[in-house]
Amino acid sequence: MLIESSAYASRWRDVAPAAKALFALAGFVAAWLARSPVAFAVLTAMLVLAALLGARVQLRSYIAVALPPLGFLLLSCLTMLFGPDANGHWNLTTTMLPTIEHLALRSFAMLAAMLGLVLTTPLPDLLALLRKLRTPELLLDLMVLCYRMLFVMRQAWDESITAQTARLGYRNWRQAWRSTGLLAGQMAIQVWQRAAALQTAADARVYQGTLRFLPAAYPQAGRQITFSVLAGALMLAIALGDRL
Template sequence: MTLERLAYASPWRHIAPSAKALFCSCAMAAAWIAATPVAAIGLALLLAVITLGGARTPWRAYLRVLTAPVGFLALSCVTMLVTVSPGFSAASAAASTSASASAFPTGSGLAWRIAPELLPQVLMTVSRAAALCTALLLLVLSTPLGDLLGLMRRLRVPPLLLDLMVLAYRMQAVLGEAWSDGLTAQRSRLGYGGRRQALRSMALLISCLAVQVWARASALQAAADARNATDELRFLTPQWAQGSRHVTVALGSGLLMIALVLAARIGGAA
């Protein structure tokens, strides 16, 4: 729910979602066009500055949200530098070692080695993924889920998919509230006084939450059946008075960003 709280607190909350989605789509296109890791990282930094300065996202919260994707990218960078090859032999190990790549045998006839020759491709992949991630964060940190659902409905996304998103979002909120209440109750009863007691309390809390979520999901289904709910869920969609102006500014800014990346690509190729 951290993303939703930050999105509702953002001053860009009142900008048309179509404009923000268009700008972020242009940023993603620019990330794919970027030909060098330097250009992709520069684009990622630019989007981060826009999120912090324009959307006014607190930098501490932004770093906390960014921790998970950055950790995943770092782990992916390490794993992509490792290759596994069959038919390991001592001669091939010596050849690999002399080629500045370390080979390590396994007990199953395979060998894995660190391949520094893959570093340029890995850096390009990771830097491009970082730019795409910052573009997506700019959208979700400035646009609540309700506005995104309204935009997707106008884009003719299947109603069933939107209903599943709403139900999952609602159940996530219910689960988070139940988890917080249960954790507070257990701590007030000294349920985390020691390691064994903490593990027991955590197991009890998880089992109770599983039963509660199942019961609430069944109640939600029963309520929908009682109202003969066979159609899609309906929502009030806000109207954006300056939506056309927002879209025009977003399109111009996005095209300018793509043009800068293209200019850097052509200049590098020349």
């Protein structure tokens, strides 16, 4: 929900998805080519500032979306610090520190490129871009259904929480645990019923296996793509200069 709301509120909401995708792709490639910590820091700073200052994504939203993948990355780096010694015993080791540092910095830069794309581009625009790239329709339909089911689950969860709160279901810890268990047990049933209603609505509209959206127009797409290519070329030049 936070990702989609940030995308619609972004200053780059009306920028052509192809331009934003090219900029993100250039960030990915540059992060893959770079080697030194300085180059990674420069690339990450450019990508983060582009989202925060260029697209005007709120800092609070940016951090909230970035925290889960950063936590996963931190956990992965910590597990790499442990390895077997000559006797086969697992102990804390520092032999992997250079590799861990390189992977962490590269992951930071790639994450910044990904966040810059998803926090500024709503899903319908991404689907339109993927359709132009001849992505299989089955995959696009699955993306739409998963996207819609997130809102269905959120609505069912909020309505259930409101109903339980009105009945004093969270007046103490014991009652709160009981209400949470009942809620978890009922969520599957509610989501199943609402998904069946969505399928019935789609069948009533003669759904034939392809979901279509009203295409958006981008009058300045050519200019925007030009700026994106120039910015991407700058990041690639930094990465290539660092590599050479």
